[in-house]
Amino acid sequence: MSALTLAKSRGTSPNRRHFLLGAAASGIAVAAAAGGVGRVFAQDQQLVFWSQLAGSKKAAGEALEAAFKTAHPEINFSSSLYAEPSQLNEKILTSINGNTAPDLYIQHWDYTLTYSTGDKLADLKTLLTNVNFDDLDPGLLAYGEIGGQQVSVPLYGTSRGSGINRKFVVEAGLDPDKGPQDWAELRQWAIALTKRAESGMLEVAGFSLFHNDLETREIFTLFLQGAGGTLFNADLTAPTFAGPEGLKALNFLYELLHTDKVTDLGFGLGPGGSASPINQSRAAMIIAGNYSTNNALKAGVEFDVLPIPMENGGFTSIVDPFSFAITKASPNQKQAATFVEFALSAEQQVAFALASKNVPVLKSAQQDPAVQADPYLAKFVKTASYAPATAAAIPAFSRMVTIIARAVQETLFKRVTAEEALKAAEAEVLAVLSR
Numbered sequence: 001m002s003a004l005t006l007a008k009s010r011g012t013s014p015n016r017r018h019f020l021l022g023a024a025a026s027g028i029a030v031a032a033a034a035g036g037v038g039r040v041f042a043q044d045q046q047l048v049f050w051s052q053l054a055g056s057k058k059a060a061g062e063a064l065e066a067a068f069k070t071a072h073p074e075i076n077f078s079s080s081l082y083a084e085p086s087q088l089n090e091k092i093l094t095s096i097n098g099n100t101a102p103d104l105y106i107q108h109w110d111y112t113l114t115y116s117t118g119d120k121l122a123d124l125k126t127l128l129t130n131v132n133f134d135d136l137d138p139g140l141l142a143y144g145e146i147g148g149q150q151v152s153v154p155l156y157g158t159s160r161g162s163g164i165n166r167k168f169v170v171e172a173g174l175d176p177d178k179g180p181q182d183w184a185e186l187r188q189w190a191i192a193l194t195k196r197a198e199s200g201m202l203e204v205a206g207f208s209l210f211h212n213d214l215e216t217r218e219i220f221t222l223f224l225q226g227a228g229g230t231l232f233n234a235d236l237t238a239p240t241f242a243g244p245e246g247l248k249a250l251n252f253l254y255e256l257l258h259t260d261k262v263t264d265l266g267f268g269l270g271p272g273g274s275a276s277p278i279n280q281s282r283a284a285m286i287i288a289g290n291y292s293t294n295n296a297l298k299a300g301v302e303f304d305v306l307p308i309p310m311e312n313g314g315f316t317s318i319v320d321p322f323s324f325a326i327t328k329a330s331p332n333q334k335q336a337a338t339f340v341e342f343a344l345s346a347e348q349q350v351a352f353a354l355a356s357k358n359v360p361v362l363k364s365a366q367q368d369p370a371v372q373a374d375p376y377l378a379k380f381v382k383t384a385s386y387a388p389a390t391a392a393a394i395p396a397f398s399r400m401v402t403i404i405a406r407a408v409q410e411t412l413f414k415r416v417t418a419e420e421a422l423k424a425a426e427a428e429v430l431a432v433l434s435r
Contacts, residue, residue: 060355103330142391154321159384163288179306193284206262208283213405223249242422
């Protein structure tokens with residue numbers, strides 16, 4: 001069952017990828033339909049910025065904009081804040097091909113991959129002349145590079161680790177400061193942390209696997225990497241997730257669920273966020289991102305973060321950048337570049353990271369003493385270092401989320417074997433890439 005169908009059946013709101021998946025299928029048509037709209041930029045020399053720095057990022061975003069206005073009073077700066085990624089997505093989809101899009105926007109990396117279709121975004125490596133790209137985290141930067149062009153540059157990213165309830169870990173006699181070092185130990189932890197009533201009813205999941213399609217794709221990717229595999233080949237022309245590493249990853253998840261019974265089918269499915277089982281003390285371990293910290297702490301959970309082990313030792317992670325892009329049609333590219341360069345300065349990178357608890361893209365800011373002194377932020381900076389320096393940066397990536405998630409879910413729900421599911425997903429991905 002896809003998370004979008006589940007969300008509709010429960011009356012909950014789909015997450016940002018659900019809107020993107022539908023938009024990606026029809027985005028070109030929608031954008032083309034806007035082609036008849038006249039150019040509606042504000043007057044030249046006014047930098048128009050559409051921002052999605054909302055929620056936990058709102059205070060940090062406002063501080064960044066205020067600092068920029070103080071540093072550059074000569075630039076007429078106008079920003080609009082959108083509370084939801086889907087809101088901004090709809091605005092950009094209906095404007096970018098009609099030349100009514102803003103000079104500059106900031107959005108999740110996967111949306112920007114969709115917008116890059118049709119050569120509508122500027123190459124930031126040529127515009128950001130005052131940025132040393134060697135000083136930026138290559139793992140975060142990779143998500144905005146398409147065909148040799150840097151269509152987006154991150155302001156920050158989130159990374160993934162094992163989020164734990166320290167209270168449950170200590171009660172199980174495990175070391176919350178060390179954590180599992182390989183898959184065998186991860187399995188032992190998950191079994192030891194699982195609590196069931198005499199009736200067999202699950203009380204605490206030792207390892208809550210996923211809550212929606214996005215998290216399903218992420219956990220599969222993490223274990224795929226843990227087995228030594230990748231989603232795509234080096235030049236991103238073909239999927240590789242259906243090989244032996246993908247089978248090993250999916251079968252490991254299957255064994256955790258059906259052999260070890262560390263969670264139940266459908267446990268915790270939903271929008272995630274504050275409703276995540278770990279925030280309700282119904283899960284001892286999850287795949288966590290920077291965003292997990294505040295909700296867990298607000299819920300009174302003794303939360304901590306450990307690295308995610310690979311099969312035979314070592315650690316892995318993925319990153320999820322939040323990135324700037326500048327439109328090619330912008331009459332104010334120079335001013336837009338000035339804002340991005342300002343945001344990527346050491347001072348602003350550290351300030352934004354501390355206020356928002358997200359991993360800065362500037363490598364020196366990641367190691368800044370103030371950032372490293374933050375107990376949670378420092379751990380997500382560390383887990384980010386385990387992520388590959390490459391990314392599946394292709395415009396159709398959003399469609400892959402549902403395809404891969406469905407393959408994992410179909411296997412775990414015992415509808416097909418892991419091999420059948422991954423081969424079917426591989427065929428679907430190949431068909432998308434060939435279009």
